[in-house]
Amino acid sequence: MRICTLREGCENNQVLLSLFTMPMLRNPSDKYDAFVPPDLPDRTWPSKRITKRPRWLATDLRDGNQALACPMNVEQKWDYFKMLLQVGFTEIDISFPSASDTEFNFTRSVVASAPSDVWLQVLSPCRKELIRRTVDSVTGAKKAIISLYIATSDSFIQTMFESTQEAVLRTAVECVEYTRSITKDDPTQQGTTWNLMFSPEAFSDTESSYAIAVCKAVKEAWGPSEEIPIILNLPATVERCTPNTYADQVEIFARAFTGNDVVVSLHPHNDRGCAVAATELGQLAGATRVEGCLFGNGERTGNVDLVTLALNLYSQGIDPGLDFSDLPRIRETVEKITQIPVAVRAPYAGESVFTAYSGSHQDAINKGFKKWRDAASVDGRSIWKVPYLPIDPEDIGATYEAVIRVNSQSGKGGVAWVLQRTLNLELPKEFQQAFSKIIKSESEMKERWLTEAEITQSFLRHYSILEADSRIIECDVSPKLDGTGRVIMRAIVLVKGHRREVVAAGENAADAVSFAFSSLAGLNLEFEVVPRSIQGSLGEPLVIALVKCRNVWRARAAQRGDVAIAMACLSSALDLQEELPSNRQFLRLLPIIHVN
Numbered sequence: 364m365r366i367c368t369l370r371e372g373c374e375n376n377q378v379l380l381s382l383f384t385m386p387m388l389r390n391p392s393d394k395y396d397a398f399v400p401p402d403l404p405d406r407t408w409p410s411k412r413i414t415k416r417p418r419w420l421a422t423d424l425r426d427g428n429q430a431l432a433c434p435m436n437v438e439q440k441w442d443y444f445k446m447l448l449q450v451g452f453t454e455i456d457i458s459f460p461s462a463s464d465t466e467f468n469f470t471r472s473v474v475a476s477a478p479s480d481v482w483l484q485v486l487s488p489c490r491k492e493l494i495r496r497t498v499d500s501v502t503g504a505k506k507a508i509i510s511l512y513i514a515t516s517d518s519f520i521q522t523m524f525e526s527t528q529e530a531v532l533r534t535a536v537e538c539v540e541y542t543r544s545i546t547k548d549d550p551t552q553q554g555t556t557w558n559l560m561f562s563p564e565a566f567s568d569t570e571s572s573y574a575i576a577v578c579k580a581v582k583e584a585w586g587p588s589e590e591i592p593i594i595l596n597l598p599a600t601v602e603r604c605t606p607n608t609y610a611d612q613v614e615i616f617a618r619a620f621t622g623n624d625v626v627v628s629l630h631p632h633n634d635r636g637c638a639v640a641a642t643e644l645g646q647l648a649g650a651t652r653v654e655g656c657l658f659g660n661g662e663r664t665g666n667v668d669l670v671t672l673a674l675n676l677y678s679q680g681i682d683p684g685l686d687f688s689d690l691p692r693i694r695e696t697v698e699k700i701t702q703i704p705v706a707v708r709a710p711y712a713g714e715s716v717f718t719a720y721s722g723s724h725q726d727a728i729n730k731g732f733k734k735w736r737d738a739a740s741v742d743g744r745s746i747w748k749v750p751y752l753p754i755d756p757e758d759i760g761a762t763y764e765a766v767i768r769v770n771s772q773s774g775k776g777g778v779a780w781v782l783q784r785t786l787n788l789e790l791p792k793e794f795q796q797a798f799s800k801i802i803k804s805e806s807e808m809k810e811r812w813l814t815e816a817e818i819t820q821s822f823l824r825h826y827s828i829l830e831a832d833s834r835i836i837e838c839d840v841s842p843k844l845d846g847t848g849r850v851i852m853r854a855i856v857l858v859k860g861h862r863r864e865v866v867a868a869g870e871n872a873a874d875a876v877s878f879a880f881s882s883l884a885g886l887n888l889e890f891e892v893v894p895r896s897i898q899g900s901l902g903e904p905l906v907i908a909l910v911k912c913r914n915v916w917r918a919r920a921a922q923r924g925d926v927a928i929a930m931a932c933l934s935s936a937l938d939l940q941e942e943l944p945s946n947r948q949f950l951r952l953l954p955i956i957h958v959n
């Protein structure tokens with residue numbers, strides 16, 4: 364066998380060995396034409412705002428389904444359909460009935476038991492035999508939309524149909540007339556409320572005047588009413604231009620259909636990654652209905668993502684009319700059925716989209732949450748103003764656990780957030796700083812983020828809060844017992860195997876303890892004590908005392924208020940002894956509390 368490479372050039376009887384990939388074109392204009400936008404100098408959409416939700420159509424069971432390696436079976440379609448109903452969709456593109464028995468049979472079973480207020484939409488090309496089968500599939504439905512499409516873009520007409528604009532327009536009209544004759548004009552079909560949707564395929568690639576001409580002819584052939592306006596659907600079948608250009612195209616189209624007997628609908632795909640933007644601008648330009656899929660499933664890069672669109676509205680204070688309170692469950696169902704994972708950074712739904720690892724983000728979120736909660740409790744309102752979080756993750760079923768994850772990029776705000784959540788413990792700033800260093804190096808050592816449980820355990824361990832071996836045998840702090848209004852502290856401590864009793868008085872518990880310890884150890888120590896109640900995962904309620912002694916913060920915990928503080932001070936002081944010269948005789952009081 365003789366081998367050649369592209370670089371050397373190949374002759375007959377040689378086997379091509381692909382040793383290198385072809386470089387991208389130096390001059391892409393040799394191959395690709397720039398998109399030519401329509402001219403609309405007096406466009407009005409840029410100064411408009413979206414103030415209400417569109418009509419939503421979920422095409423997961425049709426456009427989404429036709430893009431799957433393993434199209435859904437009847438059972439999967441049913442599970443998906445029920446989920447869409449729960450979310451609140453009232454227009455659902457359920458199938459391409461002429462494609463297969465599965466599609467046809469599923470459609471028949473939905474017709475038999477779908478809620479009566481839901482529009483069942485089914486798609487067919489403009490081919491009469493396929494339209495017949497499509498109409499048969501929804502016969503008996505309460506509400507059905509027959510959705511017809513035909514290619515109208517020059518390139519599709521030339522490449523696919525090898526036809527002309529006139530012939531395509533004629534076919535479209537004939538097919539609509541035929542559809543009308545076997546649906547709303549057929550006396551045997553009067554049990555169903557029929558509507559028509561028509562899509563000039565690759566609208567965004569179609570000359571606007573031609574798209575309008577075809578749709579006008581189609582509208583006339585169908586004869587819509589104001590009660591049931593015809594749906595003219597404008598697919599960006601392949602997204603080929605910037606969203607502002609799509610919006611111009613939509614505005615040009617919408618201006619041509621001013622009556623109430625038309626609804627302008629959008630069907631954007633995401634080839635350039637701009638489908639959400641295109642859909643939002645398309646609504647500014649006059650569209651009032653949107654077709655898409657959950658999480659942007661669909662052909663190639665997908666249809667526009669309805670979750671993102673709906674939650675974008677929600678984040679602006681507009682009720683999207685779709686319920687994503689339990690988005691994680693919806694995501695799980697969709698992933699299971701489609702076998703396509705939702706990307707970790709998919710807006711709203713991705714695993715990482717509410718997570719901050721970096722210190723400055725965490726700090727701002729931590730402060731923002733506190734302010735938001737305080738503000739809510741003051742004036743009864745709770746306008747969301749937490750930095751870095753476009754919406755409250757809890758609204759869509761995400762937990763706050765995912766909001767802050769602590770790794771070596773994190774600062775003190777992160778650990779403060781975690782301890783606040785797990786122990787309901789608010790650490791003083793310097794304490795946060797000290798503990799954050801410990802956590803940072805643990806995370807660096809492990810080369811990963813640390814879980815809330817790991818951080819909490821590390822806190823308890825580092826400050827000897829949970830160690831079992833108690834060496835304070837008794838500790839009693841009795842307020843104001845010495846007749847002078849001072850606090851008496853009495854403790855029996857085990858020091859190197861010897862029981863010792865310490866008694867002292869002070870202005871408060873900490874004071875008393877500091878005197879007690881001073882007398883025991885021969886040191887003069889002062890304590891600043893910040894008592895905190897913690898509940899959290901520890902079972903019994905505890906008091907943690909954050910103790911500052913000689914400018915070092917420490918934490919200790921015990922089961923009851925003053926005693927806890929006393930023990931905390933004592934224990935902290937005893938820890939400090941280790942930092943003193945070894946010739947001083949000091950005690951080692953081992954951890955003081957036992958928590959089951």
Ligand SMILES: CC(=O)SCCNC(=O)CCNC(=O)[C@H](O)C(C)(C)COP(=O)(O)OP(=O)(O)OC[C@H]1O[C@@H](n2cnc3c(N)ncnc32)[C@H](O)[C@@H]1OP(=O)(O)O
Pocket residue numbers: 426429459461462463487488489490493512513514523524564600662
């Ligand atoms: C942009 C979209 O998403 S459109 C929806 C696409 N979805 C699907 O195609 C999924 C289901 N499709 C199918 O099961 C099959 O394609 C069927 C049943 C529709 C048709 O199957 P077949 O008859 O074998 O035809 P085939 O799949 O090759 O389709 C191409 C034919 O349809 C014609 N065609 C394509 N679109 C249309 C249209 N909108 N209106 C009329 N004819 C059309 C083509 O010109 C071609 O005709 P030709 O055979 O005379 O050249």
Ligand SMILES: CC(C)C(=O)C(=O)O
Pocket residue numbers: 426512562564565596598599600601630632
């Ligand atoms: C048939 C139409 C609506 C479509 O799916 C598209 O053009 O992408």
